[in-house]
Amino acid sequence: MTDTEPAPAVRETAESIATMEIRGAATIASAAAEALAEQAEAAAEADATASDPEAFRASMRAAARTLRETRPTAVSLPNALRYVLQRMEGDSVDRLRRSVVDASEAFVEQLDRAQEDLGQVGANRLADGDTVMTHCHSTDALACIEAAVEQGKSISAVVKETRPRQQGHITAEQLREAGVPVTLIVDSAARRYLDEVDHVVVGADSIAADGGVINKIGTSGLAVNARERGVPIMTAAQTIKLHPETLTGHTVEIEMRDEAEVIDPEAREEIGDIAVENPAFDVTPPRYMDAIVTEQGQFPPESIVTLMRELFGEGAAEPWAEP
Ligand code: RUB
Secondary structure, three states: OOOOOOOHHHHHHHHHHHOOOOOOHHHHHHHHHHHHHHHHHHHOOOOOOOOOHHHHHHHHHHHHHHHHOOOOOOOHHHHHHHHHHHOOOOOOHHHHHHHHHHHHHHHHHHHHHHHHHHHHHHHHOOOOOOEEEEOOOOHHHHHHHHHHHHOOOOOEEEEEOOOOOOOHHHHHHHHHHOOOOEEEEOHHHHHHHHOOOOEEEEOOOEEOOOOOEEEEOOHHHHHHHHHHHOOOEEEEOOHHHEOHHHHHOOOOOOOEOOHHHOOOHHHHHHHOOOOOOOEOEEEEOHHHOOEEEEOOEEEOHHHHHHHHHHHHOOOOOOOOOOO
């Protein structure tokens, strides 16, 4: 490992995030924070960085850049890197290493606590006997349903399959394990089943300053249909999903993924000359979302900017950039 080459553990985590072996905004964030701790341990041992604090810092920034480049939409990833790198301090490699490892552990702990806390808030919105509809697989959304079950409420779920990667299967399995009766449906059946549903619960990859919710493709259509059917829809999202750059007018990049996720190459070949597009996320305008549930309580989407300013000030530092 040279001073700019990330440790093998970092490259492995980056690869797993890019290939979606590690996926979902919260899981990506904790994996990225843990990878930085692994980088710190490796750099404290490596010849090029073990006795040079500046080279150590440079190697941490390079590792963060490698992780940052994996997927563009979930802001929890840069927010995790920011949290850890901003707490890196010390005038010796050992102190720097310790500060990174401590920050990484503190971040992961906070993440777990935040999810538990928001689960309680989200659960309060659900009543005994409710049926919820889910989209994709969100650990924050599941935390709300699981907390409601723990409160003794009887909840059932209509789970959208979520093309093209079928993360709905993960949701179905986890809800079943939590004792929630599950009905799995294809995405296009959602509107038909909304009449049987009391709540829609989704997660978020990023939340913009105007209250727009960026989540798995199909969330915005579901939200519009839920509004039309009069079914309340909430986003469960820890505050690390708040996107600080949107405070200064930046938009959130929507990841475009490989067309092979949508259609297998042979079938495509048979059809002939067509274009295939595979956006992984979409933006639900705040007017179609009833509440954003965080560990700090629930917010109407339009007021989330207040919390964002409190937590991030007016902008976002990039501590992984070369000085
Ligand atoms: C996952 C997805 C999830 C959010 C929230 O997309 O859209 O709803 O990431 O998840 P992908 P969590 O499968 O493409 O990563 O609540 O676990 O952070």
